[in-house]
Amino acid sequence: MTTSIPAATCELRFDRISAQAVLIAPKRAKRPRSHDSHQCPGCIPALTPPAVCVFPEHAEPDGDGWDVRVVPNKFSAFSDSGSNLRYETPAGCKGIYDPAGHCEVVFETRRHIYPVYARTTQEVHYCFRALVSRYKSARSDPRIKFWFGFKNLGTVAGGTLEHEHWQLYSLPFIPPSIQDRYASAARYFNETGQNLYRREFEDEANSGDRVVALTDHFLTFVPFAAGMPYEICIAPRRNSADFSTMNDAELHGFAASFRDAVTRLNSVHPELAFNVVLHTAAFEHASAAWFTWHLSILPRLTTLAGIELGINVMINPVAPEEAASTLRAIAVQQASS
Ligand SMILES: [Zn+2]
Incomplete structure (x- = not known):
């Protein structure tokens, strides 16, 4: 196994002392940090890959009638066609090369600034329905072992977009x-x-x-x-x-x-x-x-x-x-x- 990773590929390594899992993900460094609605993928559907689901369901996926819109993350640490090659070095270090999986982004609202506390329960409910729907989709992929949904709000919490969104990770392993x-x-x-x-x-x-x-x-x-x-x-x-x-x-x-x-x-x-x-x-x-x-x-x-x-x-x-x-x-x- 080579120790230098091509820029387009990610690798997962397990620390055998701490049991910590580490994603070595060079392409993640290129992801946008936007606090401007004019360059925001949550405000401008054309800046994202096509939606995989929207709520309400009858809304046009790339139009402007949706309340919640789910898109693949362009800067995913995983790939649909990942080789998912598990390896162990002669010294006993373990990892997964080119891990198979999905990263998705759930834009919770069309509005650039629209905090949860300002929304109706119905609007928040659409977001959780979207999470359930994407969880079920991930479960149908036999390579996926673990699904994890999280949200980072604010720069201090790791939020790179001001537009509120959840991130959904489908992993080919259960974290240690x-x-x-x-x-x-x-x-x-x-x-x-x-x-x-x-x-x-x-x-x-x-x-x-x-x-x-x-x-x-x-x-x-x-x-x-x-x-x-x-x-x-x-x-x-x-x-x-x-x-x-x-x-x-x-x-x-x-x-x-x-x-x-x-x-x-x-x-x-x-x-x-x-x-x-x-x-x-x-x-x-x-x-x-x-x-x-x-x-x-x-x-x-x-x-x-x-x-x-x-x-x-x-x-x-x-x-x-x-x-x-x-x-x-x-x-x-x-x-x-
Ligand atoms: Zn926005």
Whole structure:
């Protein structure tokens, strides 16, 4: 295996000491950083590859009637026709050369600036329907093992476009850190007969100390050991490892809870940068009794420094109970649809 990678090709390497996965992705360096609506691929469909899906479904994909538009990411770290060659060097280092997979961008709205808290629940709901639709599409590709949806909002959170969007990664492997989480959840289930995630969510709902909001379908809370100030977790009250099993009422409930959480955060810290990550089980564990899907909102009020990067010990200057109490006290106006 050569050690120099052609500029158009990416490679995945696994660190055998830390078990960290690293994408060596030279072409990602060329991706645009736009804070200008005149050069924005979210505002100008002609700047992107053709859409793979839009909502509402009857809208013209490259016209102007859509609310949500999903396009392939031109600067994907993976390729549809990737050779996906797994290798091991004579010294025992492992990797995947030219990994097969997909990266997609979900433009959540046609408007360049249109924050979640300003949208209706229906508009937020279209975005989550798009995520479910793309998850199901990725699951139909036998080379794909893991699907991950996330959102970076604000420069500090890694957002390169001002226009709000989700990114969807379909990976040909389950990341090592996720495999570790699965192993401990499966072990807990085997030892106790209980789902660790469900136990955590039910304990939080019952104690109430860190609850931000509780609806028929979702619990919103600040985790007991939140690593970031005002970190929020949204968890379903009906158990499922697979977020795509939500029925329509649950999808609406999820959109309402997400909008509610972002609105509360914005009241406490206006124009806050944050990351959103959606944890749904890897395809092969989509029916696992030991996992429950959930969403995390990770505000970027602090900087990851030596202690966090060196030994993965987080420092959170706001007690989770205090953050939850502040967020809970905010009166959120009901969304208009
Ligand atoms: Zn735009």
